[in-house]
Amino acid sequence: MENKRMKLGLTILAFIITVLHAIPFYILITTSLKEQGDFSSRWVFPDYFSLENFTTAWQEANLGNAMINSLLITTGAAIILILLGSMAAYPLARKNTKLNKGVLVLFVAIMVVPPLTALVPLYQMVVDFGMINTRTIAVLVNAAAFMPLTIFLYSGFIRSTIPKELEEAARIDGANTLGIFFRIVFPLLKPVTASVLIVACVFIWNDYQFAIFFLQSSDVHTLTVTMDSYFAENQHNLGLVAAGAFIAMLPMALMFLFLQKYFIAGLSSGAVKG
């Protein structure tokens, strides 16, 4: 009896918390559905139905182009992280030489350094390279920023779960190191590869800090930079901003809802922001 009442109380508490957390999304949706000049309370839905804000924001802000840029940059960085990161982690996990121990410490130390301190000098360097306003530089900088975490995740996994016997057997059969790594070890690293992929997807797709420094011309704008300038132009027409924001968050939100299990597992193993 007592237990049942407590369970009911906790369920009500959970319900209230859920509603509180949903409020911002509710406000986003009501706002995005209201036409310009409709100043009715944000808490109520309009009594008409119009998706005009969505079509206008999509065209005006060129969100399609921004999505392609975000996708290209995220994919490029993820490929570099998975290939170079897993390859780098292998000797660091397997060969306990002094050099390798030092290199691992270096990578961990870099994780603590805020990339932002490097941004000011990096910007000038990128200008000197002539790489400003290219997607390539966004790929490289994001890959560099997440490389230490990637190596950390891969080397921990290789050390704790991949049996050495497999590699030793392959070596007796005459396989070379790179062959052993890519044919035998790499396929076994799928769980970490999934985590790295998810961390890359979420944090690089959402990156704003690097993008605002390096992607200033509109043809290479990512979703975040696009929304930044769209917000600046439409501060007095927030319906458009809301619709744009909704479109911008939709791809990641849908992926999250369908692949929730993997997202949560992947992010809690590597949940370090840029």
Added chain:
Amino acid sequence: MAELTSESQSQKPKNYKVAKEKSLWWMYLPAIILVTTFIVYPFFNGVRISFTDWDGFSQTSNFVGLDQYVRMFSDPTTWTVVRNTLLYGIGSTILQNAIGLGYALLLNSSIKMRTLTRTIIYLPVIISPLIMGYIFYLVFAFQNGALNDALMFFGFDPVNALGNPTANPFIIMLVNVYQFVGIAMIIYLAGLQSISKDYYEAADIDGASKWDQFKSITLPLLAPSITINVVLNVIGGLKLFDVIVALTGGGPGDASQSSSTFMYSLYFSRQDAGYAATQGVLIAFIILIISLLALWYFKRKEIEA
């Protein structure tokens, strides 16, 4: 330690080429080049720039010694920025952990709709903090913001929450907490689920109260989760950038600037790159000290427990 012993055991009897002593350094060379070019080298270059009066675009700059550091420590904005950065870093961390642990305890009980609650709380984690900032702009805007719509509906005066220099750093902190409390929740939930029920049954038999059980069983066994959460949240919060840009742009004046937004505006709006670099060195130093302290403190707790 385990891998060290297995290493020395397997070293002796092998006579084929195991390449044990080789570092295989060429496998991590590409990663090192990438990280050195884009993080390590610019970082040290930033330290060098902090001793100059570089404006950010000229080909030349002058070495000015410690001038920028003297200027930084006598600039009142530095203290606003440091205070805000610590508020975003440490304030967020305390709230995220307290609330995240509460949510985890709630979701670890046998209530209904657990999955829905978890999904809604976690959803903001995967959304861009910049977009999240705009969503909260709709809530806190002075004109036609959801907060003021509600206040006026109940007969109160509207508030200019984002224009208030005392209140808005706290609002920014709360938005950051709202967005990332899901990560703390999930890590605590995993921690709670790994604690064996036997401990609680034994404690029940001994007549320990629920609060005693929480203090003597749950908290000590959650120590590793606490360490991860604190370190993650502190590092994340100290680097806060996007939300501030979206909500206040660092203003009014410099009232809600964090180190990151302040550096950005010094570099791009005020052509003060040397000083921006000096601020960068300060924040790197603060992050380093706080991360090490947090790591040391909580590691010690873990060993005690």
